[in-house]
Amino acid sequence: MSKPIDGFSKLSKSKKIDWIVETYFSNTDDAKEVLKQYWNSNKKLQQLHDEFIENTITNYYLPLGVAPNFLINGKIYTIPMAIEESSVVAAASKAAKFWMDRGGFKTKVISTTKIGQVHFIFKGDFEKLKTFFDLVKPKIIEDTKAITKNMEKRGGGIIDIELRDKTSDIGNYYQLHASFETLDAMGANFINSCLEQFAKTFKDEAQVFHLFSDEEKEIEVVMSILSNYVPDCLVRAEVCCKVEDLNEGSTISGEAFAKKFVQAVNIAEVEPFRAVTHNKGIMNGIDAVVLATGNDFRAIEAGVHAYAARKGKYSSLTHAKVEDGIFTFWIEIPLALGTIGGLTGLHPLVKLALELLHKPSAKELMQIVAVAGLAQNFAALRSLTTTGIQQGHMKMHLMNILNQFEATNEEKKILTEYFRNHTVSHSAVSEAINKLRVKS
Structure with missing residues (x-):
């Protein structure tokens, strides 16, 4: 059984691989060879790929x-x-x-409207919260100007912010529900940055709102995050x-x-x-x-x-x-x-x-x-x-099955021709390639 490791992320790429193959694989040389054969020989390009995510040990190819x-x-x-x-x-x-x-x-x-939300808990009078939101909404938008300036120059930015009462689902739960236009950017970082500023301004302004009691001033922001549900x-x-x-x-x-x-x-x-x-x-x-x-x-x-x-x-x-x-x-x-x-x-x-x-x-x-x-x-x-779906799909899948049997190029040529007029299945390919090899 493997043991936990401290400081794995701080190890070099080479040391990470050494630990992995020595801990999990019986044949360390083969495991290393598989990992390294997918490295790009262009060191600059490989470094770029290494830095896309954390703890990179190799590349994973898709056609x-x-x-x-x-x-x-x-x-x-x-x-x-x-x-x-x-x-x-x-x-x-x-x-x-x-x-x-x-x-x-x-x-x-x-x-093209995208959505983000500030989820928060408010223990108090909803009418007072609504009054507060209506008063503070312009400042919430104003406080994001440093974030939205460039997006607005291109024609995007914040479309609107709504206060939503969700207390019928969870006690004392409310949202700032915001809509955005992010143009050619997917906009996740832009939206999340705006939302976090919304939350900060909302909390700060609540502290000095004269109608709130001391308890009502303590708005608890649970999280501020875009939504991947974009029905608009x-x-x-x-x-x-x-x-x-x-x-x-x-x-x-x-x-x-x-x-x-x-x-x-x-x-x-x-x-x-x-x-x-x-x-x-x-x-x-x-x-x-x-x-x-x-x-x-x-x-x-x-x-x-x-x-x-x-x-x-x-x-x-x-x-x-x-x-x-x-x-x-x-x-x-x-x-x-x-x-x-x-x-x-x-x-x-x-x-x-x-x-x-x-x-x-x-x-x-x-x-x-x-x-x-x-x-x-x-x-x-x-x-x-x-x-029927299988006729075309299995013929396309034929090459994958032949590769599983490590078929030679000549075997692939013969069996591809054979299965033009025969139903492809794993067992049928297995039988056909075995007969071909016996003949040979």
Whole structure:
């Protein structure tokens, strides 16, 4: 059993690795070799990566792929995607190509408001608290001028601050609920800095407010923090075409495909067990682009899934309909993204990804990311309602299985050809590669 270690963070990178491999691995040389083979030979670049987080011992690679041929609002994009799951990039590319000849994707940003809150406890008369807030609100905003000056020059800043009574949920619990516009920055640091100043001014001014009793003056700030739930930072993406144009020479008519597709979406709208998997597929596309562009996919995931449950029941993020012979498929989704700040100016591949996307503004990136999610969902539902999901996915997964068996290039060539006409499964690949090796 390993023992705790004091001062680990103060050790050099080399010493950290020595302790880890000696404590946890039987073959220390092999473990070291695995860790070091992912180091970048460019020392300056490696140092940059080392300093992104704490206690760095190596790099963890994900493939960066691209999905071309996305026609979005009349402009062609090739979308970068960082993801480890096979078939995601291929599915996005296939959906892009399908819609290229049917008018492409149409998008619009509905709103870009972001939220932050000061959570506090107040033991006293709410009417007095409300009077105090109304009087002190201008000073709260004024005291943040040093923080908001540059943001305001660019057209952003604090939109509004509200006092919210949450005592029906928790005794004596209130909020300062603030809305912000952060333009091309995701804005987390900006918002949190503003909130902490709000809290300081609010507490300080309470100490001298003449209507408060001594107890009421002792406002207890619990925390000041932005919210990753951004239901008013919304973007819409959609595709539409005549029902007969959905045919594309497949074995199913456009009318039959549209009917089955809409039914599949309707099921995801009412059945949470289906909706979770349905939305996971959407996030395959969204997370991959969010990660490639240096944004926080965990924040996006949390906010998106909260939005999917906003009506009290978890439901589909996408919707579909057929009206007057026109098939329409769309998504409305909250995406708080940035194209300046954070990793966007530091990580070389993030810079490259943003340049690949024509150096988008935050609003443009919202639209591109929403399209990636919609395309991914269209590709998945198209497979599910026609050939089934496994046929395409397992063929894409074939190479991963072959690599598990350490197949040679010649074996890969032979077995890839064999599985063009056979169902791919782990056991089927195992059997086929064993037979091939016996023959050899």
